[in-house]
Amino acid sequence: MMREEIYGLLAEFDTPEELVRAARQAYSDGWRRMDCYTPYPVEEAIEAIGVRGNTVPLLTLVGGLLGGTVMFALEEWISTVAYPLNIAGRPLNSWPAFVVPAFEFTILWAGLSAAIGMIALNGLPALYHPLFNAPNFRAGASVDKFSLCLEAYDPKFDAVEARTYLESFKPISVVEVER
Amino acid sequence: MAVEDKFAVHSADQNQLIEPGLSLLSVTEKISRIVLTPQTPLGWFALLAVAGGGVVILLVAMLWLFLRGVGIWGVSMPVAWGFAIINFVWWIGIGHAGTLISAILLLFRQRWRTAIGRFAEAMTIFAVACAAIFPVIHLGRPWLAYWLFPIPLTMTVWPQFRSPLTWDVFAVLTYAIISVVFWYVGMLPDFGTLRDRTQSKFARYAYGLAALGWRGSARHWNRYETASLLLAGLATPLVLSVHTVISFDFAVALLPGWHSTIFPPYFVAGAIYSGMAMVLTLAIPLRKFFHLDDLVTLRHIDNMGKVMLAAGCIVAYGYAMEAFMSWYSANHLESFAFWNRAFGPMGWAYWILIVTNLAIPLTTLWSRKLRTNLAFMFVLSLVVNVGMWFERFVIVVTSLYRDFLPSSWGTYRATRWDYLTLLGTLALFTLLFLLFVRLLPMIPMHEIRAMLPRAKNSQTEEASG
Numbered sequence: 001m002m003r004e005e006i007y008g009l010l011a012e013f014d015t016p017e018e019l020v021r022a023a024r025q026a027y028s029d030g031w032r033r034m035d036c037y038t039p040y041p042v043e044e045a046i047e048a049i050g051v052r053g054n055t056v057p058l059l060t061l062v063g064g065l066l067g068g069t070v071m072f073a074l075e076e077w078i079s080t081v082a083y084p085l086n087i088a089g090r091p092l093n094s095w096p097a098f099v100v101p102a103f104e105f106t107i108l109w110a111g112l113s114a115a116i117g118m119i120a121l122n123g124l125p126a127l128y129h130p131l132f133n134a135p136n137f138r139a140g141a142s143v144d145k146f147s148l149c150l151e152a153y154d155p156k157f158d159a160v161e162a163r164t165y166l167e168s169f170k171p172i173s174v175v176e177v178e179r
Numbered sequence: 180m181a182v183e184d185k186f187a188v189h190s191a192d193q194n195q196l197i198e199p200g201l202s203l204l205s206v207t208e209k210i211s212r213i214v215l216t217p218q219t220p221l222g223w224f225a226l227l228a229v230a231g232g233g234v235v236i237l238l239v240a241m242l243w244l245f246l247r248g249v250g251i252w253g254v255s256m257p258v259a260w261g262f263a264i265i266n267f268v269w270w271i272g273i274g275h276a277g278t279l280i281s282a283i284l285l286l287f288r289q290r291w292r293t294a295i296g297r298f299a300e301a302m303t304i305f306a307v308a309c310a311a312i313f314p315v316i317h318l319g320r321p322w323l324a325y326w327l328f329p330i331p332l333t334m335t336v337w338p339q340f341r342s343p344l345t346w347d348v349f350a351v352l353t354y355a356i357i358s359v360v361f362w363y364v365g366m367l368p369d370f371g372t373l374r375d376r377t378q379s380k381f382a383r384y385a386y387g388l389a390a391l392g393w394r395g396s397a398r399h400w401n402r403y404e405t406a407s408l409l410l411a412g413l414a415t416p417l418v419l420s421v422h423t424v425i426s427f428d429f430a431v432a433l434l435p436g437w438h439s440t441i442f443p444p445y446f447v448a449g450a451i452y453s454g455m456a457m458v459l460t461l462a463i464p465l466r467k468f469f470h471l472d473d474l475v476t477l478r479h480i481d482n483m484g485k486v487m488l489a490a491g492c493i494v495a496y497g498y499a500m501e502a503f504m505s506w507y508s509a510n511h512l513e514s515f516a517f518w519n520r521a522f523g524p525m526g527w528a529y530w531i532l533i534v535t536n537l538a539i540p541l542t543t544l545w546s547r548k549l550r551t552n553l554a555f556m557f558v559l560s561l562v563v564n565v566g567m568w569f570e571r572f573v574i575v576v577t578s579l580y581r582d583f584l585p586s587s588w589g590t591y592r593a594t595r596w597d598y599l600t601l602l603g604t605l606a607l608f609t610l611l612f613l614l615f616v617r618l619l620p621m622i623p624m625h626e627i628r629a630m631l632p633r634a635k636n637s638q639t640e641e642a643s644g
Contacts, residue, residue, distance in 0.1 A: 035396045035397055035398060036396070036397035037394060037395045037396055037397070038395055038397065038400065039203060039207075039368075039372070039395060039625060039628050040368075040400075040625045040626070040628040040629040041400040041401075041403065041404050041625075041629065042397070042400075045397045046397045046398075046400060046401045048397075049397055049398075051397060051398055051401050054401055054402045054405055056402050056405045056406050056409065057405060057409060060406075060409050060413075064413075071349075074329060075340045078329060078337040078338070078340065079337075079340055079341070082335065082337055083335065083336065083337035085339060094341055097340060097341040098340055100346040100349070100350070100420075100424060100427075101340060101345070101346055101349040103420065104346075104349040104350050104352075104353040104417075104420065104424075105349065105353070107353055107357060107413050107414075107416065107417045107420075108352075108353040108356060108357060110409075110413050111356075111357040111360055111361070111409075111410055111413045111414070111417075112356070112360065114405075114406045114409040114410055114413070115360045115361075115363075115364050115406060115410065117406070118364070118402045118403060118405070118406035119391065121402055122396075122398070122399045122402055122403070124391040124392050124393065124399075125391035125392050126391070126392040127387060127388070127391070127392045128392070129392055129394055131394055132394075137394075138374075138375040139375065141375075141394065141395050142368070142371045142372040142374075142375045142376075142393075142394075142395055143203060143204060143207045143372060143375070143376070144202070144203035144204045144207065144628075
C-alpha cells in the first residue's frame with residue numbers, strides 16, 4: 001500500500017512490559033516517527049520513544065509571572081492614578097495590600113497556562129484522528145491494551161517489512177491504520 | 180506475637196486501597212457502567228425530584244429577595260452580617276477538603292487519595308458554586324455585581340484593593356476557576372474511555388467533544404502528567420490562601436472576637452475539618468449504592484477519620500487560644516467578647532459548637548474501631564458539619580451583637596427566608612452532585628488503572644530491569 005494512504009501500523013500488546021520492550025527495540029533500530037498508546041501513563045513507554053521533558057513547566061512559569069505582574073500593575077495604576085482614594089491621608093501606593101490579588105492572579109494565570117498549554121501542545125482538540133479508524137483501537141487503547149504505532153511518515157517505513165518487524169515482538173495483533 | 184497477628188488481620192481487611200481481583204478491564208467496566216448504563220436507578224430520580232424542589236425554593240427565596248431587598252432577612256444593626264456570610268464561609272470551607280485530597284495529598288504521594296479524589300473535587304466545585312451565591316445576593320443590588328471586578332466602567336469607578344472584601348473576590352474567583360480546570364484536566368482521559376465504551380450515539384458525541392480527541396499517546400501522557408503535577412502544586416498554596424483571605428474579612432476588622440491573628444490557620448483547619456466531614460457524608464452512601472466498596476475501602480474511611488482528627492485538634496487549639504488570649508491580653512473588651520460568646524444570651528450556640536465540633540468527634544475519632552464503623556462515621560460527619568456551621572454562626576453573630584457600646588447592643592433572629600435560602604443551597608448542592616454521579620466518572624479510571632497490582636509490578640520490573 002502507498003505511504004499516503006495509510007497512517008501507520010498498529011501493534012497491540014497485552015502488557016506494558018511487552019510494549020516497552022518493543023518500543024525500546026524499535027527506537028534503537030532507528031525508528032523515530034512512532035508513538036505508544038496506553039490506558040494510563042507508563043513512564044518507561046514515554047522514555048522508550050525518546051521523549052525527554054516538555055515545555056509545560058516553562059509555559060506555566062511565564063504565565064504565572066505575567067499574571068502576577070499584570071495584576072499588580074493594574075492595582076498600582078487604579079489605586080494611584082485612575083481612582084486615588086484619600087482615606088485619612090494614608091499613602092496611595094500601599095503595595096503590601098496589593099500582594100494578595102496579585103498572588104491569586106499568579107496562580108490563576110499559571111494554572112490556566114499549564115492546562116491550556118498542555119492541551120494545545122498535545123495538538124488537542126483534534127476530534128478526528130486516523131487511529132480512530134483502527135478497528136481495535138477504541139476497544140483497547142483506552143481500557144486495557146498497550147499499543148505501538150509505527151507511522152508511515154518514518155523514512156524507514158515499508159508496509160510489508162514493518163509488519164514483519166512488528167510481528168517479531170509477538171503482539172496480539174498488527175493492523176494497518178487507514179488515513 | 181499478638182501484635183503481629185493483629186497486624187496481619189488488619190492488613191488483609193483494612194489496609195487495602197483496592198480489593199484484590201480487579202483487572203484493568205473490570206475496573207473500567209465497574210466505573211464506566213455507573214455512567215453509561217441506560218437504566219437510571221429509581222432512587223436517583225426520587226432524590227433528584229426532592230433536590231429539584233429544593234432548588235425551586237432557592238429560586239423563590241432569591242426572587243423575593245430581589246423584589247423586596249435584604250430586609251426580608253434577619254440582618255439589621257448591629258448584626259449586619261447574618262446567614263449570608265455564615266453560609267458563604269461554611270460552603271467555601273467544605274470545598275477545601277476536595278482540593279486537599281486532590282492536590283495536597285497528591286504532592287505528599289498519599290496513594291489512598293486516588294479513589295476519592297474525583298468526587299471530592301466535584302464537591303469542591305459545587306460547594307464553591309453554592310458559596311458564591313451568598314455574597315452576590317447580599318449585595319443589595321446584585322445586578323451591579325460586576326462592579327466587583329476591575330472593569331473600565333463609564334463612571335470610572337474602580338474597586339478598592341486595600342479591602343479584604345475585594346481580595347475575597349479574586350481569591351474565590353481564582354479558586355473556582357482553578358478547581359474547575361483541575362477537575363476537567365483530571366477527567367480528560369476518562370472522557371476518552373467513556374467515548375470509546377458507550378453504545379449510544381449521543382453519548383459518543385458528548386463524551387467525544389469533552390475528551391477533545393484524547394487518545395492516550397505517550398507524548399500526550401508526558402505533558403499531561405507534568406500539567407497535573409503543576410496544577411496540584413499551584414492548587415496547594417491557593418487553597419491555603421483562600422480561607423486565609425476569607426478570615427481576613429474578620430481578622431482585619433477591629434471588632435473584639437474578630438481581630439485576632441489566630442484566624443487564618445484556624446479558618447483553614449476548620450475548612451479541612453468540615454470538608455472532610457462532607458466527603459464522608461457523600462462517600463459512605465455512594466460506595467454503598469454504587470457498590471464501590473472495593474475501590475473506596477475501609478482504609479479510605481479510616482484515613483479520612485485521621486485527617487479529621489488532626490484538623491479537629493488544630494480547631495480545638497484555635498478555640499483554646501481564643502479563650503486564653505481573651506484573658507492574657509488583659510483587654511476588657513476582648514475578655515467581655517469571650518465571656519459574652521460563651522455565657523451571654525447566645526451562649527447556647529457556643530456550647531452546641533463545643534459539643535458537636537470538639538466533645539463528640541475528638542473523643543471518638545481516636546478509636547480505629549469507630550473510625551471504620553460506617554454508620555458511626557456517617558452520623559459523625561453530619562454532626563461535624565452542623566458543628567462547623569455553628570462555628571461560623573458564633574464567629575459572625577456573637578461578635579457583632581454586643582460590641583463596644585452597650586447602647587448599640589442588639590440581637591439577631593434569622594427569618595424564614597434565611598432558613599429557606601440555606602436549605603435551597605443544600606438542595607442545589609445535592610442536585611449538582613446527583614447529576615455528577617450520573618453523567619461523569621466519579622472515580623478517576625486512569626489513576627486507578629495505574630494503581631492496580633499488575634500495573635505496579637510491571638513498572639517496578641521495568642525500572643529495575
